[in-house]
Amino acid sequence: MNTKRLSVISLALSTVLMGSVTQIQAASGDDITVYSSRKEHLIQPLFEQFTKQTGIEVNYLTGSGGDLIERLKLEGSNTPADMFMTVDAGDLWYAGTQNIFQSVNTETIKSNIPSYLRDPKGLWTGLSVRARTIVYSKERVNPSQLSTYSNLASSNWNKKLCLRTSKKIYTKSLVASIIHNQGEEKASQVISGWVNNLAAVPNAKDSHVMNAIIAGQCDVGLVNTYYYGQLIEKTPDAPVKLFWANQETTGVHVNVSGAGVTKHASNPSGATQLLEWLSSAEAQAIYGSLNKEYPANQNIDSDEIVSSWGSFTQDKMNLSIAGILQADAVKLMQRLGYK
């Protein structure tokens, strides 16, 4: 009897659930729906503020960039998403090629965000700038020894270098920029030099790279500056420092996190309004204080901690190139054994 009851209950439960599925998120007219590969803890405060000011609700679904692009493609014109937000120029570029954005070229956005951080056709807009540069041990490295990304391939750094895995999109975009700036042949010398200099298997995270430097496993590494910001916020006296790479040459490699209005948005005006607001000084300040990134809006100052790292010249390579060359970058790294 007991068993029968159990199976009846479970069957009933499953049926109820199966029935409830058909009610797909029917967003009311004013709501905005966002697919985002920017993590929840970094977008929720922004959307909350937007809702407070405008009364417009924002629903969001986080996921990995590649997954969400695939989902958008398959959903086609039925997609509930009005906006797609992601954290790498390569992903933004690829999403652009997959025909999931519509162009948005409002004056507000144009005046807030410089053109090299936007898609030429207005398909996507960069919303925060992420600089990837050299981090070094204050105890064991004299900054005068440092200069460029390529210089880390020299034998001076033998068994002293820590890198993040080549699987991470930030590494791919950086290597794509090296291919663009210096050509494939020079780039392959740089990569094999890096691989030879590694003190440890490439790390899964930027934070691991910095921990390894602090512990003395290696002396230099490459990180996105906001991870350094997180570290310094927690342990202000950590014996590591940032060095701005390539200041005499092409400038520090920067990437963007950004967003675009989807082609089949059911609320394109709301999504555009949100995009404009995200580019505004107010939202840009939240980006900075929340995650220690650089504002894409050049009219406002960086967060206090962030500005304490000093100013630097950025590599103004158009970011679409990072997307176009990413596959070449990966092939190169896989060929040369950069794991």
Place this chain on the structure above:
Amino acid sequence: MKEILIKSNIWVGALALAIALPIFVVGSAWLLPGTDLWSHFAQTLLPELVSSTLILLIGVGIGVSVLGTVLAYLVVMVDFPGRAWLEWALFLPFAIPAYVLAFVYLGVFDYSGYVQVWLREYLGIPGFDIRSGHWAIILTFVLVFYPYVYMMARASFKRQKIQMIEAGKMLGAKPLRVFWRISVPLARPAIAAGLLVTLMETLADFGVVSLFNYSTFTTAIYSAWGDFRSIEVAAQLASLLVVVSFFLIYFERKARGKAKYYSSDVSNIKAYYAKGLTGWLIFLFVFGVFMLSFAMPLLQILIWSVEVFTLEWSDRYFDYFASSGILTISATALIVVIATILALPSRRKSESKTLQLLIRFSTLGYALPGSVMAVGLLYGVQNISLISIYFAGSSINHILFGSVALLLFAYVSRFMAIAYNSTSASSEQIKPVYGQSAKLLGASRLRLIQKVYLPMMMPGILAGGLLVAVDVMKELPATYLLRPFGWDTLAIRVFELSSEGLYERAAIPALIMVVFGAIIMLIFNKLDSEKY
């Protein structure tokens, strides 16, 4: 009667076929035109990852078999201090998601972790990179997956025929000889079953291998998709995993052979009494495994959680918890019901080779990385949608995508192996004589199932259900890709925070998961001990 049986066979076959749908979608990628990505992979990634995948499988396989069997033997056959509580405590590591264990271990044992810092400062031992080489990742997998073998072997040791062991003892065999020559051979099918599940899960893992930056087959799968955006090649590579699993299952069946070693009766074997130092040494060993695989990681995430509690805690946690809970309960109920249907004893079923094969197929999803299965499902839906567009003029993508139903379907396909292993093991113990005598008494099949089969299979059904529940709660990739709006789970929160390196904050959702997983394992243990 005969027709009903045939009909029910067709239904069971159709059910198994539906569950195997993602496997077929993934396999069908071979019909697509080839790309030059294969030759690139063949020249770069494949040679290394074939060997490192093999080393990992062999290392983990030997590790879990030895550790799981030895632990099970000790708690069943040897009386040592602390045995009573350690017997159930050894189940607890099941509750810790493998990726959580991996980031805790890296935080504690890698070059910058405090163990090595201490070793360097006080003992002058030079630091080393635990991620290079194979042993650290093998050890991690062993500590997270040994409970599979432990659980199966323990059940088997408890059921071994007392006469054989007593006969061995009377013939003067020493305890170690009894272990090697009688107990282990008798438990071989159980050990093989636990080993199979472990190897399939190791093959499909992505979380642990990416934290260690270790190359396995999933590395190439994710590279094909993440780096080169080629879903075709990713699916082709993933289908090779399915083939490997198919062979693993074949060998497991073979290892089991035709023999059914264990009787269904529990025997009261008198345990060896380990006195004095020996007993305490055994205690130290078993306790050490428990510390390393459960207590230490739990303590670490507890410390992290306390540090950042005010920063991370919010009302959102009630949502995460509710999503995890509802998905876990409903998926478990669904999976268990289906696994029971698939495993119900039936003469026709065992005679039909096709049906056997279909049921085997329905359990292969366990070897697929969760995200590959999820994309397989999306493409499956897309194809069904094309049919619907052709006949009804409208797509059904938007109804199915992001629906709870699709996610539950993914769970069913992915975790069927766990539940089916358990339900089929219990149904195989039902002697045919029960069915025959019921028939002689004129009982209908329905009545036979209700009154005889289900009660007899209940231990297996419950055990399978509890294991599946823990697995569903821990599941990440498929949930991440397929969940509807507002269905963020605890596992997703752990992933999002830990992928930004915020391990302290990730510890809070991880802790909630571990506590609930542990409660589930304790219920499991309670039910399990009532059996004996």
